[in-house]
Amino acid sequence: MKKTFLALVLSGAIIGCNSQTADSPSTTQSQTQVSESQNPKQLAQQVFQSYFEESMALSPVYATFVGMNEYNDKFNAPISEASLAQNLALEQKYLDNINAIDESQLSGQDLLSYQIFKRDRELAIKGYDFPSHLIPLNQMYGIHNMYATLGSGQSAQPFNTYLDYQNFISRTDGFAAYMDSVIVAMREGMEQGVVLPRPIVDKILPQLSVHVVKDAKDSVFYGPVTMLDDNSELTDEQKQQVTEQYRTMIMDVLVPTYDKFYQFIESEYLPKARESVGLSALPNGKAWYEYQIETNTTLPLTANELHDFGQQEVARILEEMNKVKAQVGFNGDLPAFFTFLQEDEQFYWDNEQDVIDAYMAVKDDINQRLPKLFEVFPKADYEVRAVEAFRAASSAGASYQSPAPDGSRPGIFYINTHNLKAQPKFILETLSIHEASPGHHFQITIQQEVKDLPMFRKFGGYTVFSEGWALYAESLGKELGLFTDPYQWYGRLSDEQLRAMRLVVDTGLHAFGWTREQAIDFMAKNSSLAMSDIEAEVERYIAIPGQALAYKTGQRAIRDMRNKAQQQLGDDFDVRKFHTQVLIDGALPMPILEEKIMAWVETQK
Structure with missing residues (x-):
């Protein structure tokens, strides 16, 4: 579950929502216009980079995980029709941009990137047919858990300088606003019959109550304060100030936020939780599962x-x-x-x-x-x-x-x-x-x-x-x-x-x-x-x-590729080189990986 932890948390819980203080994509310098006079390779690379920059502006929490610290004080915007439309528009814009590039003029890594990028945009747009924003968290992956890990001082959020501490205080205000929007979205889900199963809701409640503390020192969010004694970057005065600010942040912002959400889940949502557990039981659930x-x-x-x-x-x-x-x-x-x-x-x-x-x-x-x-x-x-x-x-x-x-x-x-x-x-x-x-x-x-x-x-x-x-x-x-x-x-x-x-x-x-x-x-x-x-x-x-x-499907696919390569190359097959080919280009969809491996086999012949 590793890599998967961040990917699923962000794709399922917080990507798709931000306008709070981050630059709007419509005003950034990363606008991409396709011009026939530009080199297809350079243009494709420009599209890829511009998409990444704009998506980070829309997902500042994810940006922190990938080391873009300029977003450390920002949180993803509340769930709303506007933020969902903004994200869909981003996907459509870049699908249009990539479609305007002549694929036949690309090769190697550029062609791989083109194929992956186009596929991802098409699939992302297709996903907007399904109301996943109405069930934006669960007991496994959700912003309520991820933010606590982030704020513990043991994750991607840095707590080294005075500014780092101030950044998280600012980010927490955005978190509180986001959690309010989660309540609104889940209430809409209750009206539409798109709700979590009861066993899942039961597991969420203790994850919330643990953060409703009477003393800030008992909160996981107090972790960065305990790190101050060993911090030489802050003056004694700054340390005292940060300590007071964190006590206030925890008791006046985080505890009320978690308590409010707990009360909503316990009193409003749990009684409406469904007895069925399968996705197919929801509206359009069969297509959603497919x-x-x-x-x-x-x-x-x-x-x-x-x-x-x-x-x-x-x-x-x-x-x-x-x-x-x-x-x-x-x-x-x-x-x-x-x-x-x-x-x-x-x-x-x-x-x-x-x-x-x-x-x-x-x-x-x-x-x-x-x-x-x-x-x-x-x-x-x-x-x-x-x-x-x-x-x-x-x-x-x-x-x-x-x-x-x-x-x-x-x-x-x-x-x-x-x-x-x-x-x-x-x-x-x-x-x-x-x-x-x-x-x-x-x-x-x-x-x-x-x-x-x-x-x-x-x-x-x-x-x-x-x-x-x-x-x-x-x-x-x-x-x-x-x-x-x-x-x-x-x-x-x-x-x-x-x-x-x-x-x-x-x-x-x-x-x-x-x-x-x-x-x-x-x-x-x-x-x-x-x-x-x-x-x-x-x-x-x-x-x-x-x-x-x-x-199992991924394991079977990779094993099948190895078997085919070994059959075709015989004694010339080198398992170390095969593993290099699987790993060296990063994660790929299985059909694209197979095309790549079979092309490599031909070069080895």
């Missing part, structure tokens, strides 16, 4: 195809699990083996610090093995942290946050230690591969570090690519000399089984009318996951339809 499939997989797949593929993979992986059961000499059937894995204390950590220490140790082991399969490596490092307590109860088991583009902040591999029974020791190797190296940390950081990529590609992404790559990376474990312990190999199978079950459950919930209970029963029957983990997973699929489909 759009989610297209967005998350970038492939022409149907719910039926994905459901069947998932069922086949679940059955195959169960057979592999039976082989592990036999290998370790367990007497009993597979369900009994699952129970053994869930209950035996040898498979679980004693405390949070032991979990962090174990993942730091396996990090070093994996890093030493990577040159066997890779020839390009990220420059930035990553660190391992526990998920913050205020969001741990409804967060995924693990996630990844990319490093600062300038290298000032490492990547972060988050481990959820809220329930240690959901973090068994046997997933140690596979989870580290997936979230860190050579999974998300490798892919996302290399993408940020590649020179000359247009900014929209450097900081953009596709769930099917990032999650498909991370799951494919897990499949490299044995080639790297890992998974020699049969229980660690079981952990790999358990992780892949989770992704296979996602195909079945996500389509079941959103296309075939499954209930929350049906989905939970299916996952409990086919895995050794802790029940708390299963419930959190199912509620995640309910909250973000289609995202869970990306893992």
Whole structure:
């Protein structure tokens, strides 16, 4: 979930809304007019850069994450018809601009960028057919959680200078205004029958109440104040002033904002929350889910195809699990083996610090093995942290946050230690591969570090690519000399089984009318996951339809490309060079990646 954390938070919760103090695109210098006299390559690059600059002006919070600190005092504009229209107009303008360029005059990276950019604008415009702004947050991804992480002092928002602290105070006023607009939008959703399912709403309430504190020092937003003692940039007078300002900001702005939203959710919204859980139950829900499939997989797949593929993979992986059961000499059937894995204390950590220490140790082991399969490596490092307590109860088991583009902040591999029974020791190797190296940390950081990529590609992404790559990376474990312990190999199978079950459950919930209970029963029957983990997973699929489909479809696509390349090149196939080709151009839609890989194969012949 890493890279995905920021991408989903921003695309689902806050991109698409800003006019507050940021320059309006209509007045910036980044207006792009297509002229036939200009060089197509230069014009395309101008279009890409202008789009990125204008989109950052509309999404200043995202701009902070990509290192554009001039926006650190601004927040995205409240949700409104005007802000939605402004964003749609931006997409249409740049689609018109890119269509005016002769594609046949482009090649190499410029052609790749053209194809990606055009596809993205078309898909973004299509998305405005669906009222996602009426359900702008959920328990997994939402501005209510993201802003708390941002303001904790442990994320992208800098807290080094006096101006940094003032910037966040200004940004918080924008956050409060935005949250008011969320209430307005969700009330409109109540009128139109576009509301969140009840189990999702239940999970949001404690995420809000934790920020309604009686003492500012108890707030996660007080974190930057605790950092002042070690800060040499501020004078003592400034430190005292900032401390008072933050107490006022927390108690007079943030606490009332969270409390107001809590009261709205509890008293108004929860009674109107729907009992159905699938996207297809909403108005135009079938088409909406088909759009989610297209967005998350970038492939022409149907719910039926994905459901069947998932069922086949679940059955195959169960057979592999039976082989592990036999290998370790367990007497009993597979369900009994699952129970053994869930209950035996040898498979679980004693405390949070032991979990962090174990993942730091396996990090070093994996890093030493990577040159066997890779020839390009990220420059930035990553660190391992526990998920913050205020969001741990409804967060995924693990996630990844990319490093600062300038290298000032490492990547972060988050481990959820809220329930240690959901973090068994046997997933140690596979989870580290997936979230860190050579999974998300490798892919996302290399993408940020590649020179000359247009900014929209450097900081953009596709769930099917990032999650498909991370799951494919897990499949490299044995080639790297890992998974020699049969229980660690079981952990790999358990992780892949989770992704296979996602195909079945996500389509079941959103296309075939499954209930929350049906989905939970299916996952409990086919895995050794802790029940708390299963419930959190199912509620995640309910909250973000289609995202869970990306893992196995992306893995299958990348593996198929490798198999084709290996078949055609034979002894000349070099897996390290193949991995370079997959990673070196950043995230690509699967059809474009396949075209690129097959073209590379021809050059290798």
